[in-house]
Amino acid sequence: MAALLRGLKSFSLSGRSLSITSGVAPHRRYGLPSVLSGQRNSSSSSKMTVDLDSSTGIAMMRFQSPPVNSLTLDFLTEFATNLEKLEMDKGCRGVVLTSALPKIFSAGLDIREMYGKSPEHCREFWKAVQEMWLKLYGSSMVTVAAINGSSPAGGCLMALACDYRIMADNPRYSIGLNETQLGIVAPFWFKENMVNTVGHRMAEISLQLGLLYSAPDALKMGLVDQLVAEEAVVTTATETMAKWFAVPGHARQITKSVMRKPTIDKLLSNREDDINNFVTFITKDSIQKSLKMYMESLRKKKA
């Protein structure tokens, strides 16, 4: 939201198009977090790579946090930092989110960050989840999720926060907000993002039952916008981006802001309550027990 508002402010001040094409040399390519140095990031602790092609203005963010790109505190912090840097980079007009791991986009929030942890840790973790979503849903850039694997819960939320979702046409990949299946409850902003995408009735059914949809079913209900062959997911995302860039930037950004502002504002004005609710809920003995059972069921599935 802050990003969208910044964009709107500079638009009204300058009275010019918000087009953020840069005067930088074409084909500039670099990784984060070393955006400013122009060096490709090779840190082994990095959870993702980010490459910005200056000739197109498209940044490619590839999640690479084995085994399942779960959203740990470190992952979320790195994600938010990277997105903020791209947001400030005038050479970047759009971001593609995808996975560098086979068969998985993201397994959602890392359950170990919510199990057996202190209330202080849970606070910090939830703030980072909020931050990830606020930055992504409120981004002034064009954001496309190239979903090349399964994407439950928080992974689905990340995709939902983008402007457009392209998924690999593989019925074995699933996506959805399955929180109730874990005995936990998706907060109101997860719910609203889902409602804003698929409509109230589908969202209610999906959320109450904690449904995960196969890629073809996700397309039918509008949870994703397009299915393509797995090997074409990323190229289709960049082609799609070009179509979105063809629309005057200021008009698209203002429209995005108008569509998303009510949901974003609701979280911004209830942020502290939302954190307190999460901490109270997640540290309950009964909820901790549910999380433990769920983790055991994941392990048993493998055995």
Ligand SMILES: CCCCC/C=C/C(=O)SCCNC(=O)CCNC(=O)[C@H](O)C(C)(C)COP(=O)(O)OP(=O)(O)OC[C@H]1O[C@@H](n2cnc3c(N)ncnc32)[C@H](O)[C@@H]1OP(=O)(O)O
């Ligand atoms: C008020 C509270 C609101 C909270 C909102 C919560 C949002 C969330 O996002 S909660 C997390 C929900 N996520 C899930 O339900 C996904 C669970 N995982 C899976 O279904 C599968 O792992 C898979 C489909 C994502 C991948 O399947 P597969 O390729 O077969 O891999 P494994 O199941 O063998 O998993 C490998 C490894 O990773 C561990 N793991 C999987 N998901 C998570 C996770 N979300 N957090 C932490 N760890 C996870 C899994 O336990 C395996 O670990 P090891 O047994 O140690 O190898």
